[in-house]
Amino acid sequence: MALFKTPEQILQAGQDAVLRGNFPQARTYYENAALKFSKQGNTALCALAGSYAAIVSIAQSPSNASLLYGAAQSVRSLGNATLKLGLRETPASELATEIVMLATEADIQGRTANTPAEHAEKARRLRELATKFRTEAADRILVLPELFFKQSISGESKALPLSAYAEESLGESLVMENPKAAAEHYQTARLLWMQAGRQDFGDMAASRVRAYGSAAKCWFCGREISGEGIHFLRMPSELTELIMKSSKGSALPSFDPGLSQIYACRGCYSAVYRMADSRAVTRMQELEARVNLQLNSIRESIAETQRMIARMRP
């Protein structure tokens, strides 16, 4: 550090460290340059060096929304300046917009949705963000993914997976009310994942399409219900040929013959499960009482033996 005299030289050392991909070192140079510019009273270059420091600090945790928002704010304050990151030069306003979009993405994906309303809200935000990437960046290569991960991602290619996630969230928001509609949204998500070249995510969406779209007849109560894993579940059972034959003629299956499993609506399933659970607890308490009785009698005979030994001592 002592080698560099002027803050301009330190700033340049930061740029060189970025080119080498050494972001922690770049950050130290930028912060140092900002400090020296500030001592000189050069507020414009102080702000520029500070913004560079904020941007490279994202490298340590690229999906940290508050780091991203902080950097965006700092870059936005530069007004009409141009920033040079690696080999790419970008106007401050354009870069600030990109970082805000990435921050919003990190914020949305960092929250877990549990209720249908939360899933619906997540879907709405994801859709809005996908549109924003399409209109603000379109076919422009995004600066940060290129800088940190050497990935060439355009706004359009960023929008695709976000739209797929939005469809999946919509599916989750609907599955309690209408599993068939949820399956349709997962089907759209599957197509978007394929378009985005993500076969793995496409396959996962396809398995939801199958589960949510499938319907069965409850073995116990005969209710016809769709949405496997949500509204009906599988239970291991023992099925004979005769039992299976007796169910023929029904439009919906009430069992899976290959796996010897029956289908139960969630109502029947949880009633059986809870009854079995409470029986197990009662049985355990009975066993515990018996074991305690035996333990007491063992304790008594040990005490008796000890008294006998004491009496035998001279």
Ligand SMILES: [Zn+2]
């Ligand atoms: Zn049932």
